[in-house]
Amino acid sequence: MSLFETSERIDIRGVEVLRGALDRLAQEALVEDLRAVARVAPFFHPETRRGQMSVRMTSAGAVGWVSDRKGYRYAPRHPAGGDWPAIPPRLTELWAGVLPDAAAPDTCLVNYYGEGARMGLHQDKDEADLSLPVLSLSLGDEALFRIGNVERGGCTESVWLRSGDVAILSGAARLVHHGIDRIRFGSSDLLPQGGRINVTMRVARSGQGAAP
Numbered sequence: 001m002s003l004f005e006t007s008e009r010i011d012i013r014g015v016e017v018l019r020g021a022l023d024r025l026a027q028e029a030l031v032e033d034l035r036a037v038a039r040v041a042p043f044f045h046p047e048t049r050r051g052q053m054s055v056r057m058t059s060a061g062a063v064g065w066v067s068d069r070k071g072y073r074y075a076p077r078h079p080a081g082g083d084w085p086a087i088p089p090r091l092t093e094l095w096a097g098v099l100p101d102a103a104a105p106d107t108c109l110v111n112y113y114g115e116g117a118r119m120g121l122h123q124d125k126d127e128a129d130l131s132l133p134v135l136s137l138s139l140g141d142e143a144l145f146r147i148g149n150v151e152r153g154g155c156t157e158s159v160w161l162r163s164g165d166v167a168i169l170s171g172a173a174r175l176v177h178h179g180i181d182r183i184r185f186g187s188s189d190l191l192p193q194g195g196r197i198n199v200t201m202r203v204a205r206s207g208q209g210a211a212p
């Protein structure tokens with residue numbers, strides 16, 4: 001798989017976007033890998049204290065992100081029971097290619113955005129060591145990604161993420177607020193039914209990222 005077709009690196013408020021990091025063949029291969037993940041660990045609509053999220057989610061890895069009325073957390077099992085499948089090797093290769101110095105990820109969250117789905121501004125802070133990076137990959141329809149600040153409020157900037165783009169939240173930008181305002185449903189033909197898949201890999205548990 002050719003990982004670095006990257007034509008452009010864009011920095012938005014410290015978040016690095018690698019435009020076109022994955023070519024079409026690599027994207028198609030990953031969609032197949034993610035279908036296999038979803039066969040073992042089906043997508044579910046997470047509940048939050050504020051109601052149901054519009055995004056559907058599943059995970060791969062030793063732990064997966066779950067949310068219900070008790071709150072958010074990383075859990076060793078799918079909400080319907082069963083272990084999460086392993087992170088597909090092509091995804092761990094992507095991580096190692098982009099972040100050669102980082103410890104291997106132990107979780108891979110897969111978000112599916114159908115028509116009208118969005119994700120409100122939030123910080124990724126459920127991981128034990130918040131100094132370790134988050135790698136996010138976009139597949140399918142374009143999405144309007146909004147990036148704010150570490151503190152709540154203040155100005156924000158937005159960028160359209162396209163299929164094959166990778167975004168990295170690391171360093172001073174690890175804890176910036178971010179979200180997806182909307183997708184352009186039907187803008188990509190990668191997923192036959194349309195929509196967008198976002199994959200985020202992280203090191204969730206403590207000790208995983210400790211220096212040797």
Ligand SMILES: O=C(O)CCC(=O)C(=O)O
Pocket residue numbers: 109111119124136143145178179180198200
């Ligand atoms: O869909 C995206 O690009 C962002 C996803 C995200 O922020 C998350 O899963 O924490």
Ligand SMILES: [Fe+2]
Pocket residue numbers: 122123124178
């Ligand atoms: Fe996030």
